[in-house]
Amino acid sequence: MPLRRARRSAAEEAALKDYILRPDPADPHLTRQVAGVDQDGVPVETAVVMERPLTLFLNGQEIVTMMTIGDHPDLLAVGYLLNQNMLRPDDEITAVEHDEELELVVVRTARETDYEDKLKKKTRTSGCAQGTVFGDVMEKFEDARLSQDAVLRTSWLYALSRKINTTPSLYLEAGAIHGCVLCHQDRPLVYMEDVGRHNAVDKIAGYMFLNKVAPEDKIFYTTGRLTSEMVIKTVQMGIPILASRSGFTAWGVDLARQAGLTLIGRAKGKRFVALAGEERILFDADPAAVGEEDPKHQRKGSRA
């Protein structure tokens, strides 16, 4: 069934040119039309997001089975291994093999990997479901140094919010999905979505690794909450600024302050709150000129 297409303004069309990678809501693999009934008991068809298992192997060792929308198995695999410290930044990846039929992805490295030690030490993180970080992720977190030169202009933040909220996405098509966007200044570069927010983050980490993207001057935007897990992953990726439409948890704030991460939440329309790393913010925009958010762009996230 063809998707409805909203008419885009010239500004919205131009904004889409910023992206290197962005969601493809028209991809028939990513949603399915499902029949049901609406509030009047009238039969309706509606799009729902697909999720499929993907089993990850590292050099012949099975690591985990993930549920994912399945659009970038290679990026997800590499990013997952990086964010769990099972791959080191200087590891050389010799191959990433994806078998769609068998629903598996294999990452091969030149050097032997020491993932087995990682699997022994686990800590639950907060987040919507049951996040886990392994022992030395927290150790690495404590050693992380973020760029002191990085700047966030509030004009960039407003431009990013506007562009990201109007970008065609699975969220706009079917809902029930998380999004993360790697940004540079006022340009969104790589926009990933997935049923699990951790997957969306991991795909961006995989993209950055495979494309040797420098993190120091980047901004990370997420549609979800600023939990400990999001803060840990952003710091681990070396990105100094994390922004979200959604709200904060106390541990997320504590960790951001500890790492010197700029943490911005409840960013909607003209409003936002920064609870860590405020010194990187350059207030160059007039919030009054931004105004309130257009209700049609409202999505998940807490009220300010």
Add this chain to the structure above:
Amino acid sequence: MPLRRARRSAAEEAALKDYILRPDPADPHLTRQVAGVDQDGVPVETAVVMERPLTLFLNGQEIVTMMTIGDHPDLLAVGYLLNQNMLRPDDEITAVEHDEELELVVVRTARETDYEDKLKKKTRTSGCAQGTVFGDVMEKFEDARLSQDAVLRTSWLYALSRKINTTPSLYLEAGAIHGCVLCHQDRPLVYMEDVGRHNAVDKIAGYMFLNKVAPEDKIFYTTGRLTSEMVIKTVQMGIPILASRSGFTAWGVDLARQAGLTLIGRAKGKRFVALAGEERILFDADPAAVGEEDPKHQRKGSRA
């Protein structure tokens, strides 16, 4: 710092009497005031949700460390063990001991438990972070039988949405939190919140077990997405109807149909969509009379 109090209407006051248990946003243990800056660079103080570790033991064996807001460690502990099938419905709990200082909770049972076998078989579920279900949870899911006599009147659904959205909560106070509500007809009975949605569900499961609440005539309401994990847990709890403001995933819909669960999503204002178990719905309300949702009650969740 005292919390701002919104003036409640008489109808809202009356609705609060439905609850056996509901959030206590004024509890100083659950939020913390944090200093930051707003969009104008002006210093602000804002409430953020606390999260703290809680290590769960079953009969002297350490099971897991959870991050939780910490309001009902006993319910969370029992519910977690039930929903992971580490406790059986006929297990007798002899004690639940909580040590606030040591941040641990111990559940003791009369009979020896067989959790060790469970820990061997894991499947990742979808959800915001990394949900896990153990092997025999899926086996039990396949054997589950839900009540065929259960009914959902649309007038109940509208009343529940209205009451739940106006109930004082940590969500309204600080955002960045999930909520789940056990309901009977048009009455919300037990409303739990937590940083992880799985914790909110588990606290309700613990409440039902410890208070011998029959599930067959209940309705489960969640603020979050209708993922595989939510469907599995609702079916496992024996509740025949699951409703949410938020959207669906394809696997969640598939599992609901397989189990015969009534699955209602995108329930906002007069709107909703049912994608499974529509036969339990009795369309006794006029949606036009319900109208659109008051914008001040909009919260997370996908657009319909």
